[in-house]
Amino acid sequence: MNNDRNFLSNVVSEMKKVSWPTGKEVVNYTMIVVFTVIFFLFFFYAIDLGITYLIEVL
Incomplete structure (x- = not known):
């Protein structure tokens, strides 16, 4: 119990x-x-749109 009080005071x-x-x-x-x-x-959404477009085109 003494350690608990010491811990809390610290x-x-x-x-x-x-x-x-x-x-x-x-x-x-x-x-x-x-x-x-x-x-x-917005950055990762644009990257996702670009990759999706490239996959659909190919």
């Missing part, structure tokens, strides 16, 4: 050292992820 101690992002940073990072996902969605 977790709390380490969590106090974490530098959390601000709300504005979270929004910026989220937008970057969303735009990157959308870009790759």
Whole structure:
């Protein structure tokens, strides 16, 4: 039981050292992820259409 308390106190101690992002940073990072996902969605969709077209032509 002593190890559990020691572990939890260490977790709390380490969590106090974490530098959390601000709300504005979270929004910026989220937008970057969303735009990157959308870009790759269209990119791979275009590649898929091109490969499908090539297979149908041949």
